[in-house]
Amino acid sequence: MPTAQHLLPPDLARQLERLELVTRKVFRGRMKGERRSAKKGQSVEFADYRNYVAGDDLRSLDWNLYARLDKLIVKLFLEEEDLHFYTLIDASPSMAFGEPTKLEYAKQLAAALGFIGLIRADRVRVETLGGERSPAIRGRRSVPRLLEFLEGIEPAESASLEEGVRKFCLRNPGRGVVVLISDLMDKRGYESAMRYLVAQRVDVFVMHVLSPAEIDPDVVGDLRLVDCEDADEAEITVSAPLINRYKETLAAFTAGASEYCSRRGMNYLLTSTERPVEELMTTWLRKRGLVR
Numbered sequence: 407m408p409t410a411q412h413l414l415p416p417d418l419a420r421q422l423e424r425l426e427l428v429t430r431k432v433f434r435g436r437m438k439g440e441r442r443s444a445k446k447g448q449s450v451e452f453a454d455y456r457n458y459v460a461g462d463d464l465r466s467l468d469w470n471l472y473a474r475l476d477k478l479i480v481k482l483f484l485e486e487e488d489l490h491f492y493t494l495i496d497a498s499p500s501m502a503f504g505e506p507t508k509l510e511y512a513k514q515l516a517a518a519l520g521f522i523g524l525i526r527a528d529r530v531r532v533e534t535l536g537g538e539r540s541p542a543i544r545g546r547r548s549v550p551r552l553l554e555f556l557e558g559i560e561p562a563e564s565a566s567l568e569e570g571v572r573k574f575c576l577r578n579p580g581r582g583v584v585v586l587i588s589d590l591m592d593k594r595g596y597e598s599a600m601r602y603l604v605a606q607r608v609d610v611f612v613m614h615v616l617s618p619a620e621i622d623p624d625v626v627g628d629l630r631l632v633d634c635e636d637a638d639e640a641e642i643t644v645s646a647p648l649i650n651r652y653k654e655t656l657a658a659f660t661a662g663a664s665e666y667c668s669r670r671g672m673n674y675l676l677t678s679t680e681r682p683v684e685e686l687m688t689t690w691l692r693k694r695g696l697v698r
Contacts, residue, residue: 413517413553418684422518425687425697426526427491429583429609489528490582492608493519494574495559497534499634500591502561504617504679511615511679512587513556518687519585520552522697531578532556535570535588536563539577564635567592571599575606583609585696590614590663593636597666610672611696614663617679621656623649 457479471479493516501509516532523530525546532555533539540555563570567588584603590596590612603610631640642648660676667674673694677686691697 413514413556414521414549418518418687419521421684421688422522423525425522425692427489427519427523427528427583428695428698429489489523489526490578490580491519491523491528491530492574492578492582492584493530493532494571494584494586495532495534496567496570496586496588497536497538497559497561497563498565498591499561499563500589501615502634504619506679507561508589508615508617508679509559509561511683512613513559514683515587515613515615515686516585517553517556518683519696520556521549524548524552529582533574533577534559534563535567535574536565537570537573538563566594567596567599568594568602571602575602579606581606581608583611583696585611585613587613587615589616589620590659591635596663600666600670600672603672604670610667611694612663612667612672612674614660614674614676615679616676621678623652 457477466480468479468481471477495509495512495516497509501507501512504511520530520532524544527544529542529544530548530552531540531542532552538559540552543551565573567590571586584606586603588596592599600610600612625644628641628643631642632638664674664676673696675690675694677690687697
């Protein structure tokens with residue numbers, strides 16, 4: 407299957423088989439999955455006892471203990487829950503830059519993360535800032551559906567970062583994990599968009615994707631720059647001092663985004679499209695606590 411080979415090579419899939427997605431927050435899933443909850447509930451694995459209180463399900467009483475101790479004791483079991491996992495992809499025109507493009511890299515990341523979730527029976531959904539959304543899917547058999555949806559995403563959306571995130575939050579009020587994959591290139595800034603995610607009470611991972619040419623540009627001379635999103639133009643003469651100033655500005659921008667996210671309990675990760683996806687998944691995201 408070309409799509410599967412392109413977005414999720416077999417070698418990478420084999421490495422991902424050993425991983426699972428992680429959330430630091432307790433939430434209530436709608437279906438039982440493979441994830442152990444911090445709560446006690448009904449399942450097959452015994453956890454503890456507690457005294458009976460009015461309203462408890464009589465079926466959970468331990469009648470053997472009652473016969474011996476003349477006390478009503480309730481058996482507690484570990485409850486398993488499903489994780490709601492969302493990947494929100496920026497598919498604006500600026501994501502079409504680079505080789506591979508930032509959007510292509512974002513789709514590969516979404517495929518890898520979604521694959522981990524699906525094989526662990528988590529509930530997975532992928533959306534774009536423009537409102538394209540896959541159905542909520544789960545289970546290994548849904549991997550082809552995930553890849554087919556990702557393959558169809560094109561860099562043509564005009565939604566702003568704030569508008570896209572706001573509408574995403576309105577559509578998905580549930581808890582879980584949200585991974586935003588974007589270059590954060592929005593003239594209106596990223597702060598208001600991030601505030602919507604903070605208000606959701608979800609685990610948020612912001613994956614800031616840039617191309618090598620954006621991180622370390624190799625251009626000289628007189629240039630006319632055209633904004634691919636609003637057609638704004640600027641004529642510049644590229645010199646060594648200008649390149650240095652650009653790098654300082656970019657460093658300040660990424661440092662500011664990192665600090666902004668950190669102060670609000672969000673995880674921020676800057677990555678280049680030249681970093682192999684398998685390295686990012688098996689090393690960097692393990693350190694950041696998204697997978698284990």
